Structure formats: structure tokens, C-alpha cells
Amino acid sequence: MKSTTEPTQRVAARGSDACLAVAMLGIALGALWFSADISIMASVFPRTIAVLVLIFSAALLLRSLLAKPTRPRPEPGSVARRLGLIVVLLLWSLTLKWLGFVTSSLLSAACLALLSHYHGWTPRRAAGYATVLLLIIALFYVLFAIILNVPLPVGLLWRTQ
Amino acid sequence: METLSFMAAALSPVNLLLAIVGVAAGIVIGALPGLSATMAVAVLVPVTFGMPPEAALIMLGAIYTGAIYGGSYAAILVNTPGTPSAIATTFDGYPMAQRGDGDLAVTLSTLSSVIGGLVGALALLTLAPLLAQIALKFGPVEYFWLAIFGLTLISALSEGSTLKGFIGAGIGLLLSTVGVSVVGGDIRYSFGSQFLLGGIETISALIGLYCIPVLIDLVATPSAHLQPPEKGRGIRLGEGMRLVWRGKFNAVRSAVIGTLVAILPGAGGSIASLVSYSEARRTSRRSERFGHGEPDGVIATETANNATVGGGFIPTFVLGIPGTPPDAVILGALLVQGFRTGPEMFTTNASVTYTFIGGLVIATLLMLPMGLLIGRYAFKSIVSIPKALLVPSIAFMTVIGTYAIRNNPFDVVVMVVLGVIGWVLARYGIKPSPIVLGLILGPIAEQGFVQGYLMGNASGSVLGAFFGRPLSLAIIAMVLLSVLYPLWRAHRARRLPREPEEARP
Numbered sequence: 001m002k003s004t005t006e007p008t009q010r011v012a013a014r015g016s017d018a019c020l021a022v023a024m025l026g027i028a029l030g031a032l033w034f035s036a037d038i039s040i041m042a043s044v045f046p047r048t049i050a051v052l053v054l055i056f057s058a059a060l061l062l063r064s065l066l067a068k069p070t071r072p073r074p075e076p077g078s079v080a081r082r083l084g085l086i087v088v089l090l091l092w093s094l095t096l097k098w099l100g101f102v103t104s105s106l107l108s109a110a111c112l113a114l115l116s117h118y119h120g121w122t123p124r125r126a127a128g129y130a131t132v133l134l135l136i137i138a139l140f141y142v143l144f145a146i147i148l149n150v151p152l153p154v155g156l157l158w159r160t161q
Numbered sequence: 162m163e164t165l166s167f168m169a170a171a172l173s174p175v176n177l178l179l180a181i182v183g184v185a186a187g188i189v190i191g192a193l194p195g196l197s198a199t200m201a202v203a204v205l206v207p208v209t210f211g212m213p214p215e216a217a218l219i220m221l222g223a224i225y226t227g228a229i230y231g232g233s234y235a236a237i238l239v240n241t242p243g244t245p246s247a248i249a250t251t252f253d254g255y256p257m258a259q260r261g262d263g264d265l266a267v268t269l270s271t272l273s274s275v276i277g278g279l280v281g282a283l284a285l286l287t288l289a290p291l292l293a294q295i296a297l298k299f300g301p302v303e304y305f306w307l308a309i310f311g312l313t314l315i316s317a318l319s320e321g322s323t324l325k326g327f328i329g330a331g332i333g334l335l336l337s338t339v340g341v342s343v344v345g346g347d348i349r350y351s352f353g354s355q356f357l358l359g360g361i362e363t364i365s366a367l368i369g370l371y372c373i374p375v376l377i378d379l380v381a382t383p384s385a386h387l388q389p390p391e392k393g394r395g396i397r398l399g400e401g402m403r404l405v406w407r408g409k410f411n412a413v414r415s416a417v418i419g420t421l422v423a424i425l426p427g428a429g430g431s432i433a434s435l436v437s438y439s440e441a442r443r444t445s446r447r448s449e450r451f452g453h454g455e456p457d458g459v460i461a462t463e464t465a466n467n468a469t470v471g472g473g474f475i476p477t478f479v480l481g482i483p484g485t486p487p488d489a490v491i492l493g494a495l496l497v498q499g500f501r502t503g504p505e506m507f508t509t510n511a512s513v514t515y516t517f518i519g520g521l522v523i524a525t526l527l528m529l530p531m532g533l534l535i536g537r538y539a540f541k542s543i544v545s546i547p548k549a550l551l552v553p554s555i556a557f558m559t560v561i562g563t564y565a566i567r568n569n570p571f572d573v574v575v576m577v578v579l580g581v582i583g584w585v586l587a588r589y590g591i592k593p594s595p596i597v598l599g600l601i602l603g604p605i606a607e608q609g610f611v612q613g614y615l616m617g618n619a620s621g622s623v624l625g626a627f628f629g630r631p632l633s634l635a636i637i638a639m640v641l642l643s644v645l646y647p648l649w650r651a652h653r654a655r656r657l658p659r660e661p662e663e664a665r666p
Contacts, residue, residue: 013590016588016589016590017589017590019589020325020328020586020589020590020591024328024332027332027335028331031335031350034349034350034352035349038342038347038349039345039347041342041344041345041347041611041615042342042344042345042346042347042349043347043349044610044611044614045334045338045606045607045610045611046334046335046338046349046350048610049331049334049335049338050331050335052327052331053328053331053332053335056324056327056328056331057328059324060322060324060325060328063324069322071589071590072590074588075378075381075382076381076382077378077380077381077382078380078381078382079381081380081381082377082378082380082381084380085376085377085380085552086377086577086581089373089376089556089577089580090574090577090578092556092560092573092577093560093570093573093574093576093577094574096560096564096570096573097570101561101564105557105560105561108553108556108560109553109556109557110553112380112552112553112556113549113550113552113553114549115380115552116379116380116548116549116551116552116553117547117548117549118383118548119383129547129549129550132550133550133553133554136554136557137557140557140558140561144561144565148565150564150565150568151568152561152564153564153570
């Protein structure tokens with residue numbers, strides 16, 4: 001057995017830590033601001049937590065200005081494919097109700113297969129992948145919709161037509 | 162003698178078959194992100210209504226123990242804990258899989274789960290009434306401090322800065338306050354959206370925060386996400402047994418921690434595995450390797466979380482207070498079967514109780530061959546699946562798993578959004594574990610905090626309510642230790658000259 005994974009390379013984190021601290025300060029202040037209208041019993045806990053986040057974020061901001069913080073080097077890779085995956089997942093989640101579970105899942109799974117494939121497509125490979133994905137979707141559909149009785153969305157779009 | 166004969170009744174062919182079916186169903190359900198042990202037990206409870214009480218309990222216990230173990234598969238192979246109690250398994254299990262030792266990690270998880278399960282069952286058999294009294298000493302303030310202890314542990318354990326760990330835990334706690342408040346019933350941070358009234362579902366958040374970042378990084382490069390195993394290594398049982406033997410004290414200590422934490426209602430496997438992981442790292446001579454694929458990390462967490470199964474049944478049977486959420490479902494099944502919990506579970510209904518404990522021991526032992534068999538193929542399959550199939554398959558499981566929790570498409574949107582936020586935060590140094598644990602422990606912490614605040618107001622001293630009880634002070638001392646010890650250790654490491662790597666045992 002190899003002993004451990006290789007230690008990751010580190011990069012300077014002054015700017016990113018400062019950005020993170022400012023964003024967290026904003027979230028903590030927002031939590032305090034929006035708790036103004038809540039009763040004391042319901043607001044005492046989130047307010048306390050918001051104050052603690054405020055303190056930790058201020059400490060992080062201070063540390064980023066005074067020290068020389070580092071962080072592990074982020075994973076390299078294609079930005080376009082990452083953004084593509086995020087867009088597909090968001091569209092999948094937003095269209096579940098309208099297109100129905102089966103249609104949105106089939107379309108999204110096909111898009112994700114295209115996004116994550118780095119080699120050339122041959123008709124045989126495309127047919128093989130399509131068959132496996134169809135089988136996986138069918139298997140889980142049977143497990144959830146039929147065996148576990150989960151009412152999967154059928155799609156409002158198809159109902160109105 | 163009578164106890165043994167009751168336990169031996171679990172060996173009847175029907176009970177054995179039910180234990181096998183239960184363990185297999187539990188492993189499969191637990192391994193799928195989104196399907197927790199609670200859900201596994203809840204979904205299959207109706208199946209047991211027509212069975213004799215002993216058989217019903219054996220099947221439910223087998224499902225539960227199988228699901229807790231099954232949670233480690235997804236944690237090791239795709240860095241997504243199948244159940245919340247497997248969160249700490251991702252710390253070392255996934256790095257092991259990344260470097261090609263996923264088969265060994267699964268074998269270690271199987272062996273450790275069996276040890277933990279047996280210790281938990283033994284505690285249930287011998288110490289139940291005594292240990293249940295400890296649970297009664299915990300009031301709301303102690304639960305608040307216990308939740309804080311869990312959060313400080315994970316913040317200190319998270320890779321990177323402790324400060325960022327605390328901020329992550331704070332974000333998780335704030336997310337847990339979205340929706341209708343635990344005390345008072347006010348609507349908080351829903352911004353007029355009816356979907357947010359029900360709050361952020363913990364399992365959806367867990368899936369999003371762990372799974373989506375893995376997917377985002379998977380599509381970014383053409384390289385394989387796990388190193389393929391060397392050919393002809395099999396299940397590496399001998400190597401796994403040697404590692405478990407080397408870490409035998411770690412395994413026993415983790416099992417005891419798991420059992421003790423599980424008798425505290427609501428604390429659950431996530432705190433148990435974190436506490437045992439922290440202890441394993443603190444006492445290890447290889448502490449710097451934890452978080453980078455140290456086998457002792459997997460042993461500690463998996464022993465502890467399976468010990469919670471037997472441990473959680475102690476308050477359930479003796480006090481009628483479920484130790485963990487799946488225990489609550491099993492308690493319901495007990496009531497349906499016409500049983501009343503309490504001391505009579507070990508006197509009047511001793512035949513059912515001891516047969517069940519016997520069944521739990523058998524189910525735990527069955528996990529060994531079944532787990533090793535399933536684990537062998539799980540790692541090889543995950544490694545050999547091309548990315549173009551792996552990415553849509555994992556994405557599909559996250560979507561269907563999230564939707565199925567509350568049959569709500571909005572939960573899927575929340576899961577994806579939290580996943581993207583989690584990916585961004587991880588790049589800035591905030592890992593998902595503190596956020597998820599904040600979300601899980603938020604309601605426990607808030608209830609304890611607000612009740613303690615009310616008690617303090619009523620008695621004239623809020624500080625006295627939070628800092629005046631010996632048990633609270635003991636937990637506060639552990640909180641301080643969990644925060645200060647890593648800082649002291651890091652400080653000492655900086656001051657002392659570095660030992661050569663070869664000199665370390």
C-alpha cells in the first residue's frame with residue numbers, strides 16, 4: 001500500500017481570503033438585518049450565530065491583511081465544461097416539474113454524457129452509452145416510481161396539451 | 162442460559178433469511194446518496210407489520226445495520242457520504258480510493274463496521290439499563306454544548322484553516338434556521354417563498370454539497386477520477402486484517418465512543434464518527450497522515466458509526482427515547498407490534514428482545530461476507546466506468562435521491578444551488594463537512610440554546626444556566642480541548658525540528 005496521497009501544492013490566498021471574508025461579513029450582516037422583524041425567541045439563535053460568523057470573518061479579513069495565508073492549488077481543468085455541467089444541472093432541476101422526470105432526465109443525461117466525454121464518438125460507442133444510460137434511468141424509475149411508490153413528476157407541459 | 166436460548170432463536174432459517182435480505186437491502190439503500198438509513202428502515206417498516214415481532218425486529222435491525230455500513234461505499238468511492246454518519250469516512254476513504262486503494266478502504270470499512278456492530282450489540286445485551294441512566298442526565302443545555310462540540314471538532318478537523326471551518330459551521334447553522342423556527346414557530350429567512358417555509362432539507366444539502374463539486378471537477382479533466390487497482394489483488398483481506406490488528410485499540414476505543422454517543426438521543430452517528438476520528442488522529446503516531454488516506458481514519462469512523470446501531474437501541478428499549486432517527490422508526494414498529502418500551506423489554510418481553518439482539522449480532526456477522534463481496538465489485542465497477550457514463554449516472558442518482566425525500570422539485574434546485582456554492586467555497590478553503598454538520602446539528606443546538614436561555618432567564622442567570630452544571634462544564638472542556646489541542650500541536654510542530662519521515666514508525 002502506498003503511504004498517503006501526494007501533498008497538494010499551495011498558492012497565495014491573501015486576495016481570495018479577503019474576498020471570502022467580505023462575502024461572509026455580508027452574509028452575517030444580512031442575517032442580522034433580516035432577523036429584525038422576528039420575535040426574540042426565534043431570533044436569539046440566528047443572531048448569536050450571525051455575530052459569531054461576523055467575528056470569525058473579521059478575524060479572517062485581518063489575518064489575510066497581516067499574514068501571508070496560503071491555500072491548496074485549485075484543481076485545474078476546463079472552465080467551459082464546468083459551466084456547462086452547472087447549466088445542465090440547473091436546467092434539469094428547473095424543468096423537472098414542466099417536462100416531467102423521464103424527459104428532463106433523458107435530455108440532461110445525454111447532455112452530461114456529451115460534456116464529460118473527451119474522445120471521439122463512434123456509432124457503436126454512442127449506441128452502447130445510450131443503452132446503458134437508458135437502462136440506468138429505467139432501473140431507477142422502476143425502483144422509485146413502482147417499488148417505492150415515489151410520485152415522480154409527469155410534466156405539466158404534457159398535461160395541458 | 163435462558164438468554165442464550167432466546168438469542169439462539171434468531172438462528173431459525175426464516176430469521177436468517179430475513180437478516181440476509183435486510184442486510185443486502187440496507188447496504189444497497191445506504192450506498193445510494195439521498196437514501197439514508199432512516200429512509201431505508203421507514204420504507205421497509207410496512208413489510209414487517211405482518212411478521213412475528215422477533216422476525217420484524219430482526220429484519221429492521223438488519224436493514225439499519227446494513228444501511229449504516231452501506232453509507233461508506235459512496236463516501237469512499239465518490240466522496241459523497243451515503244448517510245450522514247459516513248461524513249468522516251470521506252476524509253480518508255476517498256483519498257485512499259483516489260490513489261488506487263479503494264478496495265482496501267472498503268475491506269477496512271467492512272471489518273471495522275463488523276467490530277463496531279458487535280461492540281454495540283454487546284453493550285445492548287449487557288449494559289443497557291445502566292447506560293440508559295446516563296442519557297437521562299443530559300438536559301437541553303448539555304445537548305446544546307454537545308452540538309457545539311461536534312461543530313468545533315469538525316471545524317478543527319477540516320482540511321485547511323480552523324477559522325474557515327468555524328465560518329463554514331456558522332453558515333451551516335444559519336442555513337438550518339431557514340423556515341419555521343424550532344421554538345416560537347416564526348417564519349425566518351424565507352423571503353416570501355413558500356418553498357423555503359419547510360426549511361432546507363438536510364439530505365438534499367448533504368448530496369448537493371458533497372456530490373455536485375465532485376461532478377464539477379469530474380467533467381473538467383479527461384483523467385480518471387480514481388486510480389485503477391493493481392491486477393490480482395483480490396479483496397486484500399489479509400492486508401486489511403493486519404491494519405485492523407495494528408489499530409485494534411483505535412477500533413475498540415471508537416466502538417466504545419460510538420456506543421456511548423448513541424445512547425444520547427439525537428446525537429447520532431455523525432457526532433460519534435467525528436469524535437472517534439478526532440480521538441484516533443489525536444492519539445495516532447501518524448496524525449499528519451490523517452485526511453490524506455490514513456487507514457486508521459477509516460477504521461475509527463466506520464467502527465464508531467456501526468456501534469451506534471446497538472448503542473442507539475439502549476435508550477429506545479429502556480427509556481422509550483430513540484437514540485437515533487432510525488430508532489424512532491423502529492420504536493414506532495414496536496408500538497404497532499403491541500410492545501411497551503421500558504424495563505419490561507428485558508423482563509416480560511425478554512424472549513423478543515434477546516432474540517432481536519441475537520439477530521443483530523447475526524446481521525452484523527453477515528455483513529462481513531456480503532460486504533466484502535459487494536465491495537470487491539463496487540470499487541472495480543466504479544473505476545472501470547467511463548466518465549461519459551459515470552457523470553450522468555451520479556447526477557441522475559443525486560436528482561432522483563433528492564426529489565424522493567419530500568417529492569419536491571424545489572429541493573432539487575436547492576441541492577444544485579448549494580452544490581455550486583459548496584464548490585466555490587471549497588476553492589476558497591471552506592470544506593463541505595462543517596456546513597453539513599451545522600445544518601444537521603442546527604435544530605439540536607437551537608432547541609438546547611433557546612431552552613437554556615429561557616431557563617436562565619427564569620432563574621435569573623443565563624450564564625449560570627449555560628456554565629453552571631458539571632456535565633456542561635465537562636463538555637465545554639472537551640470543546641476547548643478540541644479547538645486548542647490542534648493549535649498547540651501545530652505550534653509545537655513549528656518549534657520542534659522536523660523528524661525525518663523514515664524515522665517514523
